[in-house]
Amino acid sequence: LQYLFIEDNEIGSISKNALRGLRSLTHLSLANNNLETLPRFLFRGLETLTHVDLRGNPFQCDCRVLWLLQWTPTVNASVGTGACAGPPALAHMQLRHLDPKTFKCRAIELSWFQT
Numbered sequence: 001l002q003y004l005f006i007e008d009n010e011i012g013s014i015s016k017n018a019l020r021g022l023r024s025l026t027h028l029s030l031a032n033n034n035l036e037t038l039p040r041f042l043f044r045g046l047e048t049l050t051h052v053d054l055r056g057n058p059f060q061c062d063c064r065v066l067w068l069l070q071w072t073p074t075v076n077a078s079v080g081t082g083a084c085a086g087p088p089a090l091a092h093m094q095l096r097h098l099d100p101k102t103f104k105c106r107a108i109e110l111s112w113f114q115t
Contacts, residue, residue, distance in 0.1 A: 005029045007053075016041050024048055032056035036085070037064040049077045054095075058085030061098060063105035070100050 001022055007029050016039035019025065026048050035057040043049065059065055061084035072079050072095075081095035090098070 001025060003027045006033070008032045010034050012036075014038065014042065016044075019043070019046060022046065027051045029053040030057070031080070031082075034058060036060045038068060040067045043071065043075075049075065051078050053080040055080045055082035057082055059095060060084070060086050061090045061093065061095065062087065063103060065095070066100055066103045066105055069095065069098055069103075072096070 002024050004019075004022065004025060004027070008031075011030070011033040012035065014030070014035065019028070019042060023045060025046055028046075028049060028051070031053045032055070035054070037060060038054075043052075059082065068081070072081065079096075084090040084093045084095065084098075
């Protein structure tokens with residue numbers, strides 16, 4: 001599978017494993033759904049992606065999308081990210097214009113403890 005278009009479906013969430021195994025995927029569109037955020041490792045293993053369209057989703061531009069802002073410049077793909085729906089201070093701001101350094105997010109590291 002090289003082209004996957006899941007557009008205009010009112011999807012509100014997507015599993016981090018939804019695209020797992022699609023190693024030949026070059027074009028992905030999740031445009032015009034109801035996605036407020038995307039799971040952190042959604043694009044893991046999709047090194048062949050050349051086009052990603054996320055426009056038209058009501059993204060909440062908080063710490064949940066920080067990974068997406070950091071991922072976008074590292075991939076060899078054109079990414080249409082669209083605009084923020086919230087919080088109010090960032091409403092209508094294009095995701096590509098957000099600076100990841102301005103986000104104040106705490107990383108939570110979980111470790112296994114041996115008892």
